[in-house]
Amino acid sequence: MSTEVIDLPIDNKLNWVTTSVLIFIHVGAIAALFMFSWKNLAVGLLLYWMCTGLGISLGYHRLHTHRSFKVPIWLEYFFAVCGSLTLEGGPIFWVATHRLHHQKSDQPGDPHSPRDGAWWSHVGWLLVGESKHNNTKLLAKYTPDLGKHRFYRWLNSYHWTLTFVLAAILFIAGGYSASGFSTKAGVGMVLWGIFLRICLGLHATWAVNSATHMWGGRRFATRDDSRNNLAVALITFGEGWHNNHHAHPTSARHGLAWYEFDISWITLKLMKAAGLAKNVRVAKINAPLAEEKAA
Numbered sequence: 001m002s003t004e005v006i007d008l009p010i011d012n013k014l015n016w017v018t019t020s021v022l023i024f025i026h027v028g029a030i031a032a033l034f035m036f037s038w039k040n041l042a043v044g045l046l047l048y049w050m051c052t053g054l055g056i057s058l059g060y061h062r063l064h065t066h067r068s069f070k071v072p073i074w075l076e077y078f079f080a081v082c083g084s085l086t087l088e089g090g091p092i093f094w095v096a097t098h099r100l101h102h103q104k105s106d107q108p109g110d111p112h113s114p115r116d117g118a119w120w121s122h123v124g125w126l127l128v129g130e131s132k133h134n135n136t137k138l139l140a141k142y143t144p145d146l147g148k149h150r151f152y153r154w155l156n157s158y159h160w161t162l163t164f165v166l167a168a169i170l171f172i173a174g175g176y177s178a179s180g181f182s183t184k185a186g187v188g189m190v191l192w193g194i195f196l197r198i199c200l201g202l203h204a205t206w207a208v209n210s211a212t213h214m215w216g217g218r219r220f221a222t223r224d225d226s227r228n229n230l231a232v233a234l235i236t237f238g239e240g241w242h243n244n245h246h247a248h249p250t251s252a253r254h255g256l257a258w259y260e261f262d263i264s265w266i267t268l269k270l271m272k273a274a275g276l277a278k279n280v281r282v283a284k285i286n287a288p289l290a291e292e293k294a295a
Contacts, residue, residue: 014127014128018126022123022127025195025199026199028194028195029199031195033196035192037185040188043170043174043193044196047197048200048201049237050085051082051197051198052236053264055080055082056088056201056205057238057263057264058267058268060079060094060098062268064076064095065098068251068280069277070278071276075276080151080155084155084160084162085166086202087160087202091156092146092152093135095143097111106213106226114213121213140156163198166193167194171186171189171190172186174193175189205239207229207235207236208236211229211232212239213226213227213242215229216228217243219247220246222243228242229242233255233261237263238255238262238263239254239264251283252268252280268280
């Protein structure tokens with residue numbers, strides 16, 4: 001990983017492309033509520049786990065950004081594909097932004113600190129300036145470990161195309177039944193598997209940037225405002241134990257106490273038992289885990 005200080009300046013002009021896409025996603029998510037079916041719910045939940053759980057929590061964050069464990073390259077690529085289906089950007093963009101967050105957490109230069117406003121930290125920082133999502137050449141400078149892979153460079157530039165491919169698959173799979181093809185059923189599955197699932201995944205990830213730097217307990221006296229937040233942990237597969245993470249960023253385990261539910265850590269332990277994960281880094285805590293309530 002690069003030790004060079006990252007600086008990705010932005011301006012305050014509204015980015016209409018990003019803003020329009022996010023509005024479109026939210027409108028589709030609302031529409032999905034009027035096309036409920038148990039089949040659509042099951043598909044949405046499965047894809048939420050695959051994309052936000054495996055793709056973002058285990059993949060983009062713990063593996064690609066912090067290199068907390070090692071897996072076969074095919075599995076590493078699979079996690080990256082899952083992450084790209086969240087519309088949170090390609091792996092090089094996501095990793096570069098998150099490494100910047102750790103370098104300057106809650107200090108000037110942090111891309112999404114609540115010290116600049118709760119709305120800003122949650123989503124506002126994405127709505128202004130020139131989008132860097134597809135500027136692979138610039139971002140690869142800060143992610144040399146990913147930039148040396150042709151696959152990651154391609155995925156970072158064209159990550160959004162995979163969502164269209166998945167939408168087409170869902171439309172066809174959802175529409176076909178024993179009685180024939182139903183356009184309405186196909187659209188319903190797309191709304192649940194793409195729009196609603198992406199919308200919830202975005203807000204869950206954004207809550208790590210905002211809520212876990214404002215509300216919760218602080219076990220470790222880190223230089224930032226990171227908190228441990230149970231509610232966020234439950235919807236992000238363990239990412240809500242954010243103070244633990246900022247104190248031990250390379251630890252693959254974020255929930256350090258038995259009562260800190262960390263689904264990604266449980267998944268990783270199963271992968272290790274199956275021989276798929278190796279060199280798993282885990283924080284060594286010698287002192288009792290005492291936690292103070294944040295003011």
